[in-house]
Amino acid sequence: MELYHLRTFVTVAEEQHLTRAAERLFTSQPAISAHIKALEEELRLTLFDRTPKGMQLTPAGRQLLDQAQRTLATAGDFLQAAKGMQNELLGSIRIGLNTDAEFLRLVELQAGLSAHHPQLGIEFLAGRTGDNIPALRIGRLDAAFVSGDCDEPLLESHILREEEMAIAVPHALRDQIDSPDIRALARLPWVYTSPSCAYYQLMQPLFDAHGCKPVKTMLADQEDAMKAMVAAGVGLGIMRRSEVEAAERAGQMHVLPMELPTLSLRFAYLRKRTNDPVIRAVVAELSAIWGLKDLTQREAV
Numbered sequence: 001m002e003l004y005h006l007r008t009f010v011t012v013a014e015e016q017h018l019t020r021a022a023e024r025l026f027t028s029q030p031a032i033s034a035h036i037k038a039l040e041e042e043l044r045l046t047l048f049d050r051t052p053k054g055m056q057l058t059p060a061g062r063q064l065l066d067q068a069q070r071t072l073a074t075a076g077d078f079l080q081a082a083k084g085m086q087n088e089l090l091g092s093i094r095i096g097l098n099t100d101a102e103f104l105r106l107v108e109l110q111a112g113l114s115a116h117h118p119q120l121g122i123e124f125l126a127g128r129t130g131d132n133i134p135a136l137r138i139g140r141l142d143a144a145f146v147s148g149d150c151d152e153p154l155l156e157s158h159i160l161r162e163e164e165m166a167i168a169v170p171h172a173l174r175d176q177i178d179s180p181d182i183r184a185l186a187r188l189p190w191v192y193t194s195p196s197c198a199y200y201q202l203m204q205p206l207f208d209a210h211g212c213k214p215v216k217t218m219l220a221d222q223e224d225a226m227k228a229m230v231a232a233g234v235g236l237g238i239m240r241r242s243e244v245e246a247a248e249r250a251g252q253m254h255v256l257p258m259e260l261p262t263l264s265l266r267f268a269y270l271r272k273r274t275n276d277p278v279i280r281a282v283v284a285e286l287s288a289i290w291g292l293k294d295l296t297q298r299e300a301v
Helices: 003-015 018-024 029-043 059-084 106-116 129-137 182-186 198-208 223-231 241-249 277-289
Strands: 048-051 054-057 091-097 120-126 143-147 155-163 165-169 189-192 215-219 237-240 263-270
Touching: 003 018, 003 029, 003 054, 003 059, 018 029, 054 059, 091 129, 091 277, 106 120, 106 277, 129 143, 129 155, 129 263, 155 277, 165 223, 165 241, 182 198, 189 198, 189 223, 198 237, 198 263, 223 237, 223 241, 237 241, 263 277
Parallel strands: 091 120, 091 143, 189 215
Antiparallel strands: 048 054, 143 263, 155 263, 165 237
């Protein structure tokens, strides 16, 4: 029996699906099937029932799952302890972004990591919250910035800040708004974001609660694109309040006097990598940058 047999067993048990398990382990479905078959033959037990709904653990599989998880965790701790004895933190990390570099304080993050861990390779990859979470889940990203709630059971996430949001109003539409009435606002043109953007998740409940849907003029998924479209008079949009207020001072748009829920900016990664030295190094830098207590010393939010 090899550790990869146990890793495959645990992953299939978590995903209940061979294809999803293969994606997480960066291998093929036939290889996953072969690992399970070899393990079942060695143990002389059937671990899964193959059903139309996916791979379901048998009673024997359920009894062995916890022990398999503990075995893998022990092996992982052994490797992390060995890595911790090295003088230099080696390797690389792929971090998914969900907004602009200035807001995420990436220059400070890169500078801190380079100063403290010069052998660590860093990749910042542009994306959106709705794309970053599944990319974390299957291992395409090592960590990511995400906004809003993060209830994915496989992930840990730390709140870096609560961001106030606001509705940005173009000059051309200001005279058409007598009060922040939701139904009246829905009849005006809006610049949308895609459903994978956290701003969309904030916008939709606002109108759904009043049984209306805002008029969509176009889609702009990037903060700078949204700002440019609102300033050009294309439509209203939801943006960070600090951005809208700065644009208002510059005479580019107006802030609608209406309170919106805040959005949590989070840093997320796979729960099983909590003790990974690379992840811990990045979290420690973020703690210092954002003026937070050392996030590596407490449970993630």
